[in-house]
Amino acid sequence: xxxxxxxxxxxxxxxxxILNVANRLVESYKEGNKIVVVLSAQGDTTDDLIKKANxxxxxxxxxxxxxxxxxxxxxxxxxxxxxxxKLGYPAVSLNAxxxxxxxxxxxxxxxxxxxxxxxxxxxxxxxxxxIITGFxxxxxxxxxxxxGRGGSDTSAVALAxxxxxxLCEIYTDVDGVYTSDPRIVKKARKLSxxxxxxxxxxxxxxxxxxxxxxVELAKKYNVNLVVRSSLTREExxxxxxxxxxxxxxxxxxxxxxxxxxxALVGLKDQPGIAxxxxxxxxxxxxxxxxxxxxxxxxxxxxxxxxxxxxxLNPALEVIEKNKNRFNYEKLLHDDKVAKVSIVGAGxxxxxxxxxxxxEALYDENINIKMISTSEIKISVLVTEKDAERxxxxxxxxxxxDEIK
Amino acid sequence: xxxxxxxxxxxxxxxxxILNVANRLVESYKEGNKIVVVLSAQGDTTDDLIKKANxxxxxxxxxxxxxxxxxxxxxxxxxxxxxxxKLGYPAVSLNAxxxxxxxxxxxxxxxxxxxxxxxxxxxxxxxxxxIITGFxxxxxxxxxxxxGRGGSDTSAVALAxxxxxxLCEIYTDVDGVYTSDPRIVKKARKLSxxxxxxxxxxxxxxxxxxxxxxVELAKKYNVNLVVRSSLTREExxxxxxxxxxxxxxxxxxxxxxxxxxxALVGLKDQPGIAxxxxxxxxxxxxxxxxxxxxxxxxxxxxxxxxxxxxxLNPALEVIEKNKNRFNYEKLLHDDKVAKVSIVGAGxxxxxxxxxxxxEALYDENINIKMISTSEIKISVLVTEKDAERxxxxxxxxxxxDEIK
Numbered sequence: 001x002x003x004x005x006x007x008x009x010x011x012x013x014x015x016x017x018i019l020n021v022a023n024r025l026v027e028s029y030k031e032g033n034k035i036v037v038v039l040s041a042q043g044d045t046t047d048d049l050i051k052k053a054n055x056x057x058x059x060x061x062x063x064x065x066x067x068x069x070x071x072x073x074x075x076x077x078x079x080x081x082x083x084x085x086k087l088g089y090p091a092v093s094l095n096a097x098x099x100x101x102x103x104x105x106x107x108x109x110x111x112x113x114x115x116x117x118x119x120x121x122x123x124x125x126x127x128x129x130x131i132i133t134g135f136x137x138x139x140x141x142x143x144x145x146x147x148g149r150g151g152s153d154t155s156a157v158a159l160a161x162x163x164x165x166x167l168c169e170i171y172t173d174v175d176g177v178y179t180s181d182p183r184i185v186k187k188a189r190k191l192s193x194x195x196x197x198x199x200x201x202x203x204x205x206x207x208x209x210x211x212x213x214x215v216e217l218a219k220k221y222n223v224n225l226v227v228r229s230s231l232t233r234e235e236x237x238x239x240x241x242x243x244x245x246x247x248x249x250x251x252x253x254x255x256x257x258x259x260x261x262x263a264l265v266g267l268k269d270q271p272g273i274a275x276x277x278x279x280x281x282x283x284x285x286x287x288x289x290x291x292x293x294x295x296x297x298x299x300x301x302x303x304x305x306x307x308x309x310x311x312l313n314p315a316l317e318v319i320e321k322n323k324n325r326f327n328y329e330k331l332l333h334d335d336k337v338a339k340v341s342i343v344g345a346g347x348x349x350x351x352x353x354x355x356x357x358x359e360a361l362y363d364e365n366i367n368i369k370m371i372s373t374s375e376i377k378i379s380v381l382v383t384e385k386d387a388e389r390x391x392x393x394x395x396x397x398x399x400x401d402e403i404k
Numbered sequence: 405x406x407x408x409x410x411x412x413x414x415x416x417x418x419x420x421x422i423l424n425v426a427n428r429l430v431e432s433y434k435e436g437n438k439i440v441v442v443l444s445a446q447g448d449t450t451d452d453l454i455k456k457a458n459x460x461x462x463x464x465x466x467x468x469x470x471x472x473x474x475x476x477x478x479x480x481x482x483x484x485x486x487x488x489x490k491l492g493y494p495a496v497s498l499n500a501x502x503x504x505x506x507x508x509x510x511x512x513x514x515x516x517x518x519x520x521x522x523x524x525x526x527x528x529x530x531x532x533x534x535i536i537t538g539f540x541x542x543x544x545x546x547x548x549x550x551x552g553r554g555g556s557d558t559s560a561v562a563l564a565x566x567x568x569x570x571l572c573e574i575y576t577d578v579d580g581v582y583t584s585d586p587r588i589v590k591k592a593r594k595l596s597x598x599x600x601x602x603x604x605x606x607x608x609x610x611x612x613x614x615x616x617x618x619v620e621l622a623k624k625y626n627v628n629l630v631v632r633s634s635l636t637r638e639e640x641x642x643x644x645x646x647x648x649x650x651x652x653x654x655x656x657x658x659x660x661x662x663x664x665x666x667a668l669v670g671l672k673d674q675p676g677i678a679x680x681x682x683x684x685x686x687x688x689x690x691x692x693x694x695x696x697x698x699x700x701x702x703x704x705x706x707x708x709x710x711x712x713x714x715x716l717n718p719a720l721e722v723i724e725k726n727k728n729r730f731n732y733e734k735l736l737h738d739d740k741v742a743k744v745s746i747v748g749a750g751x752x753x754x755x756x757x758x759x760x761x762x763e764a765l766y767d768e769n770i771n772i773k774m775i776s777t778s779e780i781k782i783s784v785l786v787t788e789k790d791a792e793r794x795x796x797x798x799x800x801x802x803x804x805d806e807i808k
Contacts, residue, residue, distance in 0.1 A: 015459035049479070055419035056483055057490035064489070067497050068482035071475035075453070078472035079460055085468070086461035093471050097501040098546050119546070142502050142523070 001166040002124075003028065006038040006134065006156035010173055011230040012076050013043030021171075021230065022083035025129055029089060034124050036163065038134040038156040039080060041072025062107035066136075066146045070096070073133035073152075080131045091129040094119060096136045096144065101155070103137030109148035110137050111213075112158045120163065132159065150211020157214045161221035168223050169236075170210060175229035176237035177202065177209050179400040180253040184388045187401035191251065193238045198251050199225075201343040201377040215239065250344035250353060250398045255391045257338040257384055259289065260312040261369070263304035264319065266329025274303055277319070277326060284318050286311045290339070290372040290381060300329070304370065306381065309335055337369065338387035341379035342394060354378050360397035366390050405570040406528075407432065410442040410538060410560035414577055415634040416480050417447030425575075425634065426487035429533055433493060438528050440567065442538040442560040443484060445476025466511035470540075470550045474500070477537035477556075484535045495533040498523060500540040500548065505559070507541030513552035514541050515617075516559070519566045536563065554615020561618045565625035572627050573640075574614060579633035580641035581606065581613050583804040584657040588792045591805035595655065597642045602655050605747040605781040619643065654748035654757060654802045659795045661742040661788055663693065664716040665773070667708035668723065670733025678707055681723070681730060688722050690715045694743070694776040694785060704733075708774065710785060713739055741773065742791035745783035746798060758782050764801035770794050 005025065012018050029035050040046075049068050053060050077093035084091035100116035123130045134152025137145045147154055153170055160168035177199065180188040194202070196219035200212060209227055218225045218239065228236025267273050274293060281288055289306040307315050312335060319331060347353040357378055361368060366389065370381035382390050395401070409429065416422050433439050444450075453472050457464050481497035488495035504520035527534045538556025541549045551558050557574055564572035581603065584592040598606075600623035604616060613631055622629045622643065632640025671677050678697060685692055693710040711719050716739060723735060751757040761782055765772060770793065774785035786794050799805070 015456070018460055052419070052479075052483065053486055056422055057486040059490075060486040061489055064482045064485045064497060067485070067499075068479055071478045071482075074475045074478075075456075075472055078468045079456065081468045081471070082457055082461040082464040085465055086463075093468060095471075095548075144499075 001032075002034045002036070002163060004036045004038060004156050004160040004163065004165045004168045005171060006152055006169065007040070007171045007230055008152065008173070009040040009043050009045070011171055012039055012080065015079075018076075018079055018083045019086070022080060022087055024230075025080075025084060026087050026089050029129055035129045036120065036124070036159055036165070037077075037080065037129065037131045038152055038159060039073060039076040039131060040134050040152040041069075042076050042079075045072040045075070063143055066107045066110075067144050069146055070133070070136040070144045073135050077131040077133050081129075084129050084131075089129060090127055091131060092123050092126075093131045093133075094123070095133045096138050097142075099132060101137045101158075103139055103145045103147065105139040105141070105143070105145065107143075107145055110139070110145035112137055112147065112154065115158060115162045117162055120159075147213075150214060153211045153214035154217060157217045157221075157223050157225065160223045160225075161217060166224065167226060168218070169226045169228060170214075171228060171230035172209060173230070174209060174227075175232055175234040176227055177239070177252070179251065180391055180395050181255060184255055185253065185392050185395045187392075187395060189401050190234075191237050192235070193240065194251060195242055195345055196239060197376055198343050198345055199239045201341070201374070202252050202254050210239070250342045250347060250400065252343050253391050253395050253398075253400065254341045254343065255338060255387050256341070257387060258309050259306045259337060259339055259381075260309045260333060260335040261304055261306050261337050261381065262312070262315055262319070263302060263330075263332040264326060264328040265302045265332060266300045267303060268327050269299040269301045273301075273326065277303060278305075280318060280322060281307075281315060284314065286315050286318070290370050290379060292370050304332075306337070306339065306370070336384045337381050338384045339379050339381055340387055340390045340394065341377050342398070343377045345376050347376060347378070356397055357394055360393040361390055363397075364389055364393045366393070405436075406438045406440070406567060408440045408442060408560050408564040408567065408569045408572045409575060410556055410573065411444070411575045411634055412556065412577070413444040413447050413449070415575055416443055416484065419483075422480075422483055422487045423490070426484060426491055428634075429488060430491050430493050433533055439533045440524065440528070440563055440569070441481075441484065441533065441535045442556055442563060443477060443480040443535060444538050444556040445473075446480050446483075449476040449479070467547055470511045470514075471548050473550050474537070474540040474548045477539050481535040481537050485533075488533050488535075493533060494531055495535060496527050496530075497535045497537075498527070499537045500542050501546075503536060505541045505562075507543055507549045507551065509543040509545070509547070509549065511547075511549055514543070514549035516541055516551065516562045519562060521566055524563075524567065551617075554618060557615045557618035558621060561621045561625075561627050561629065564627045564629075565621065570628065571630060572622070573630045573632060574618075575632060575634035576613065577634070578613060578631075579636055579638040580631050581643070581656070583655065584795055584799050585659060588659055589657065589796050589799045591796075591799060593805050594638075595641050596639070597644065598655060599646055599749055600643060601780055602747050602749055603643045605745070605778075606656050606658050614643070654746045654751060654804065656747050657795050657799050657802075657804065658745045658747065659742060659791050660745070661791060662713050663710045663741060663743055663785075664713045664737060664739040665708055665710050665741050665785065666716070666719055666723070667706060667734075667736040668730060668732040669706045669736060670704045671707060672731050673703040673705045677705075677730065681707060682709075684722060684726060685711075685719060688718065690719045690722070694774045694783060696774050708736075710741070710743065710774070740788045741785050742788045742794075743783050743785055744791055744794045744798065745781050746802070747781045749780050751780060751782070760801055761798055764797040765794055767801075768793055768797045770797075 081093040103110035134155040225239035507514035538559040629643040
């Protein structure tokens, strides 16, 4: 089998952990597998480098930031190759230049465009364990780019896709995908399988086991993905096209506290207002999540929507700059909100799911501020302090702790 | 003017020093110069990385070591670009991949083969200060190499040569080339000029201001080299084809304590013995310096020679392994020796120089163990404890503290 294995920063944080991972890799290699490893930077390396940069220029160009940060992964891969060699097995490390991992030019958040398999295949043919820098690419001009949050997951999935790997294993500090965050919901249960779509919704809804972009890519190229622990030998969770084992109505409950609500109150009720607001935000690279539009008094209406908290101030700024154009009466915002969501392929065909969810919240006397639904998820916005109680109540209501 | 400026690790050891160097660069840029900067890794970065590697594998492959170590320079150049940007001036950092600094494949001690000027010229044309990683290259297979000790000096001179720069400034922690090591000879005097050949001899003899390979390269391509301090505004020392200002008999006294003497005693006096010994050492990449061959009793002879102390044990090992072949009676070694040398273009035509040097040592009652001479240098081997006294006596005798 050709297996791509990705290990995050905590798994390679020091010499001992690197040797531990090296042992696992050699074990798999000895079983006759061809192995491509994708690594993140060690532990706090990236944060330390950012701190170094900030001491010099807190507003450094993103190009130079990427040039700086990409060194972290290069150190990891070289050290891992040394660890495998120490165990007596052949290994070679490669960076983005060496396997032509081309991306677009969005420094700090680049997207992979193409990867050349030539060098990687050549090294695999030499029976090397091939260790590749995650998180980084180069653009057409030959400048170093980084792929943003969860970038190494994306690197691993992209490599698995292009190499036509039999499996892509994402090793992390949890041992799989759970029905909810175990720190919030005590009865949360590990899933043995989940579909790409469900995982996508869970990732975007704050489960954060895998980054969305990596799952999208896995779905697009039908990559067999497994999420498992780098510390234990647990089986992990398989992410694939269709979850065949557990055809559950609802597969998980996710909580996202990292969002804020913005409301434009008293807008003139004229065509195109909503379009103008959201296209302006899009142009400023601000992603909007739940949207609610309500007709208020007379010919006025309100638009409210959620953004990630990091985008709150930029969003407010850009809206205020265009105050005259939108002609609203008040601009409100609230960062003390949380989104609680349920995800499951089953709910598309079962209209009772939403009402069961709302009932769970009603029983707990939790007020719903906004609602958003899709084929496989339902999200509600609640006050931040109610979020954990809401997640537990919903988890309980759908009996997610029981295998059905 | 197009100027290549090289700064070593201590000059970029922290944020403050990086900003200090950035200020100097901007100053020169504002005078209308086009500037290419070559940097080493920050302060102890390289040592720290070596330590990290050793924790994992004390016998790591040199390829992976180079992959690891090269990240140090990449961090320096990115941080320097940020510092210049902070001051409001345009800068871009480039690594070996980005300017195609091709080398041979001798990992850890590679030689530069070619550099592409395309990207550098392009960035200079955009009025950028261009900051390039020293010490590193890539081989034809696209693997990262490092250039060994003094590698960043070599990078700088090679870039100055290929870019046809008007000047190559090597910034260091001393303010120029001295008639002797000021820590040893109190009256040592800074030279305003020195020739490539003299510099070459001084470098190989332990003056260590510039690495030999960088001076060889400068000589080959007639690069105007200046050695100056990164801390002061002193003028520095110009290294060029012919020293026109100071046509001195003797230009400097160098002391090298980092050598050891090996003697093969009682060799059979047959043709080819010396050749066999030294070709064996060469094959094992051990450089031999002063060689003395003496005929002893009957048909026996002795061969003694010096090697750098780091090579002492490898040299002894390889000789012992071939004991039967060489058939010597005793293998002796002494690491408590030092080499004291005088260098000067003038001595080639003046036969009195050697005797003046020997007289200085005789006056001080210092015993000479070995002698080696060339066109522009005379070296003597003395007991290590006599080395400083010898250097001072010679410096005094030739009145090197006086400008003639």
